[in-house]
Amino acid sequence: MKVDILTREYPPHVYGGAGVHAEELSKVLAERIDVTVRAFDGKRTEADIPAIPNAADAKGSLKVVGYDTPSELADANPALKTFGVDLQIANDVDADIIHAHTWYACLAGYMAKMLHGTPLVITAHSLEPFRPWKREQLGGGYNLSSWAEKDAYEHADRVIAVSGGMRKDILTAYPNLDPNKVVVVYNGITMADFATPAPDDPGWKVFERYHIDRSKPTLLFVGRITRQKGLPYLLKALHLISKDIQVVLCAGAPDTPEIAEEVKTAF
Structure with a gap:
């Protein structure tokens, strides 16, 4: 099985929890299946790719593909810059399952689902309807980010909430989403890393x-x-x-x- 993880953040460009989540998930999955991470912030070198735990016994692999904003959109609204990267990612997806993280990757995930007929899974880290202050950052681009997230969630094959509270928020924000498609998978930690x-x-x-x-x-x-x-x-x-x-x-x-x-x- 092959999975493409679509994410805004990925090493060495991690600034928040979603990036940590994507990194740790990709490493653990790569012990079992083939994983390609498709991320923002440009190309990665071999040195940038995290090591797979228990690599000697790993049955899968980990590949990272980084994308730059198209030069034509260098001065565009941040949401349009995001969509420029999403279009490239959607074109390149080649997997049995797509797993998208945050609104940044939602458009790429949904377009790739339609283009390639690949099932789409979304993990919810936050929700645009509950972050109205983002208009401070994006201006009218907040309307675009909200639209992209809503469309992707309502057409996803599975939505993963990181808590019961998040599941409730998802169904409140997107009442057209089938509740049976929304499951809770809690975040965890590797205790050995916190000795x-x-x-x-x-x-x-x-x-x-x-x-x-x-x-x-x-x-x-x-x-x-x-x-x-x-x-x-x-x-x-x-x-x-x-x-x-x-x-x-x-x-x-x-x-x-x-x-x-x-x-x-x-x-």
Whole structure:
């Protein structure tokens, strides 16, 4: 069996959770089947392709194809740039199953389904109807991203929600979607990747660099500076937290200069 994973983010260009999800999923699937990842942000080198766990015993393979925005769309609305990449991906899909992630890849997935007759699976990481602030980024392009996502979801053969709450949101946003097609597959972690480092591990130096007390309870935020992550709300609530708890914010990749400034001011 062959699967094409369509994704905006993929190493070395990962800035959010969807990229992490796509990377980890592709590696595990490649232990079992042949996987081709079709991603944005240009061509990849062999060194950019993640290693397959247990590669010696792997029954599948992992290939990565990267796509650039067409030069004719260099100055276009971001949504149109996305569609320019999607058209290239849809043309190239060659698999038994298409697996698309986020609105960025939805148009490519749906067009490839129609063009090649290939079943389409979508994993829902977020939903455009519940992110109206994206109009700040895309302007009228938000209408295009919303249309592409809606059309793809309503014609997908299967939609994977990462939680029960996400499944409820999907069916609220897209009531024409058959509920029997929407299933929940929870996100997970590889516990071995989160073992406590040895006392002499050089990684501990980050605590020294930022004056973080290893002995104190810690509230840790890790994520992009974007509306749906709720960082401004967290900052407003910090005065309610015990002074015995230290707060560490690992926040980056702001969606817009405006929200970056808002977070800096709130901090």
